[in-house]
Amino acid sequence: MMTCFRPFLCIMLALAALSPQQGMARPIRNGGKLLLTNGISSLEGASGGGLTPWAVIAGNETSDGFGMSAHGTLVEVKDYDYQSAGVAIGIRDRIELSYTHQDFNTNEIGAALGLGKDFAFSQDIFGAKIRVAGDLVYDRLPAIAVGVQYKNNNQGAIVRAVGAKGDEGVDYYASVSKLFLARSILLSATARLTKANQMGLLGFGGGKQGNHTLQFEGSAAWQLSRRIAIGGEYRRKPDNLNIAREDDWFDAFAAVAISRNVTATIAYADLGSIATVKKQRGVFLQLQTAF
């Protein structure tokens, strides 16, 4: 799978190098994005909403510069807790490369599942995204981006025992995002090809479905002020494993640009049934810094 991921990255970088950038001749100028328009960091590390990517690029740069972001996320649902942390770089507001590490702690449920109390699933995700056309704020054409996420689960033996076919996989997605200034509303939609179970934390593929399936995700946000946006998200999920049903995800969030470089997000998330235990609802918290 690494071999599949790396050529893709190479192609994206080559594309970026080839595409005529108007800014190339000018000196590099970092920073300059409007507040909140870099998005927050989604669970898998791509810039966007909390559950789903948007067609925006990490960092505060415009097409004249480079940017970066780093984030830490906590999700506390009824029976589990989750942490992730990651970094992303943005190249000329065109290309985003990200790395995120996720830990999913099963607490008491681990014992019930025979994994041991506090057993934690973890995985590493390398992402790449390219904005192929359009602009979130200014142009008539919405921002359009395509991306990949290579996911490598660290508990191969366990996820296979749970019924997953593999411990690594690649998601492919395309996102369309637009801020409708006249209404202060941002809408974003993503189509994702994935075989990941619970993002990959429970492995990839399973007895019900072993292949990539097409899933839809979306965000709607209303900007209340320069610094505050509220909204909701939906993420349709595959249902591959025989032993554990997987539900679609929902959240309602508030994101606050505390400063030009720090965005805090709080959300109420409904993640449905996870690893046989239903009604996993709780809070999502994230602190992101971007330059």
Added chain:
Amino acid sequence: MSIILSLLLLQAPYALPGEAAVDPYVADSRHAGAVPFTGDGMAKAFGGQDGIRRIVDRFVAINFADPVIGEIFANHDKVRLKRTLFEQFCFILNAGCTYSGRDMASAHKDLGVQKADMNRLVETLQRAMREEGISFQAQNRFLSKLAPMRHDVIEK
């Protein structure tokens, strides 16, 4: 002869007394770069011509003093900019004005405006509108008319 004279008289002068000379152009409200709002809702939300004038004066003052984009405004005709921006905003907000300035591409030619400068200008305008107490939703509605002009304003 008299036809030419009357045509000349109909045309708004390129520059008013107290303003620097500009290259000749034909005045046309379409140069404002946007179709005005209909109805008087937006004009009211901006406090009519008096409110718009206060916002423009403050906006221009902030821009000239700004650490990021002040340099681009330095040495340009502040008197004219206040007048033409007022006309443009007033025209777009449907507050009863015509626009007599240049089109956006000609006015910003060779200024070297980058995307970061445009975003900065949005922030200075937001500040001027906020200080005048304009609701954020009305601010964004107005910005939605200006946003497509970025294409003509920034350096290609």
